[in-house]
Amino acid sequence: MKIAVIGAGAMGSLFGAMLAGADNEVWLYDVWQEHIQTINQEGLSIEREGRSRKVRLNATTEPEKIGRAELTIIFVKSTQTQAATQTALQIAGSDGSVMTLQNGMGNADIIAEVIEPDRILAGTTSHGATMLGAGRIRHAGIGATTIGTWAATGQGRQLAGRFAGFFSQAGIETEAVDEVRSVVWNKLLINIGINAITALSGIKNGQILDLAITRELSRIAVEEAMDVARARDIAIKEDAVDIVFKVAEATAVNRSSMGQDVDNKRQTEIAAINGFIVSEAKKLGIEAPVNFALTALIETLETHYR
Numbered sequence: 001m002k003i004a005v006i007g008a009g010a011m012g013s014l015f016g017a018m019l020a021g022a023d024n025e026v027w028l029y030d031v032w033q034e035h036i037q038t039i040n041q042e043g044l045s046i047e048r049e050g051r052s053r054k055v056r057l058n059a060t061t062e063p064e065k066i067g068r069a070e071l072t073i074i075f076v077k078s079t080q081t082q083a084a085t086q087t088a089l090q091i092a093g094s095d096g097s098v099m100t101l102q103n104g105m106g107n108a109d110i111i112a113e114v115i116e117p118d119r120i121l122a123g124t125t126s127h128g129a130t131m132l133g134a135g136r137i138r139h140a141g142i143g144a145t146t147i148g149t150w151a152a153t154g155q156g157r158q159l160a161g162r163f164a165g166f167f168s169q170a171g172i173e174t175e176a177v178d179e180v181r182s183v184v185w186n187k188l189l190i191n192i193g194i195n196a197i198t199a200l201s202g203i204k205n206g207q208i209l210d211l212a213i214t215r216e217l218s219r220i221a222v223e224e225a226m227d228v229a230r231a232r233d234i235a236i237k238e239d240a241v242d243i244v245f246k247v248a249e250a251t252a253v254n255r256s257s258m259g260q261d262v263d264n265k266r267q268t269e270i271a272a273i274n275g276f277i278v279s280e281a282k283k284l285g286i287e288a289p290v291n292f293a294l295t296a297l298i299e300t301l302e303t304h305y306r
């Protein structure tokens with residue numbers, strides 16, 4: 001299968017490399033010249049548990065070189081989804097599928113503005129990756145991947161099942177589900193409870209659990225988001241707060257991705273995480289003061305980076 005990846009950062013490069021290992025024709029597209037040049041000249045270097053391997057991949061900064069692909073995976077940060085979708089549209093043409101495994105909410109809806117929902121696959125992944133430098137990534141963690149079509153039609157379900165099979169064959173263990181919205185929401189709840197709090201306070205994930213007051217902040221943020229989900233008839237896990245605390249414990253020594261973004265003075269995905277809850281709550285006439293405060297503080301921080 002011919003697969004294009006838009007946004008060949010940590011995750012895009014990882015998924016691209018794994019899919020290429022299963023005899024798919026994979027093309028990476030990124031706007032970062034040095035990274036693409038290094039991959040073309042030396043291959044992509046993937047570090048895992050202290051060992052490093054090199055993978056040869058097609059990589060380009062010119063999307064028109066890719067031609068048409070059966071599957072286009074968007075792996076930019078959610079702030080860049082709109083731009084990436086325009087590129088995906090060129091590559092997918094009138095019948096290719098477009099997939100997002102990005103964090104946050106709103107990515108699939110942005111794609112759905114220009115691509116029919118039964119050609120859009122959304123989902124989540126528990127694989128973790130870190131960018132080490134141009135042409136170099138670390139595969140930091142392995143976990144499950146779940147996908148489903150944004151429009152749960154018969155044709156869409158078939159497509160999700162087929163792509164889940166391809167991914168699993170490539171070593172990305174993937175399950176296809178009918179109701180992917182609730183899967184994306186349940187992941188969102190985890191990011192709501194961890195990301196902005198750790199980013200603003202400079203702590204690691206596990207340190208959320210150290211103080212009763214920090215746990216309380218996380219709990220209220222998650223419960224506000226759960227109220228929004230219920231008002232939208234989304235089937236969320238009722239023990240979401242416990243799940244957030246378990247994830248914080250299991251990833252105790254990690255700095256969240258939003259924490260890393262703030263540390264490196266990069267734009268964060270706040271608008272698609274806590275900010276998404278604030279705007280949905282407003283539409284629904286629900287109060288979400290903790291998510292508002294977290295969003296406002298992150299946006300203030302981003303605006304005044306030096």
Ligand code: NAD
Pocket residue numbers: 006007008009010011012029030031032075076077078080083084087101102103104125126127128129130131257269
């Ligand atoms: P990243 O910053 O490492 O990679 C994003 C890449 O997109 C960069 O290389 C950047 O140059 C490129 N880019 C930006 N604008 C572009 C454009 N218009 N066209 C093409 N390329 C463009 O980010 P990441 O860590 O790989 O995360 C990608 C998404 O996956 C995010 O939504 C993140 O939340 C999610 N995610 C990350 C992890 C992880 O462990 N890193 C795990 C699960 C989900």
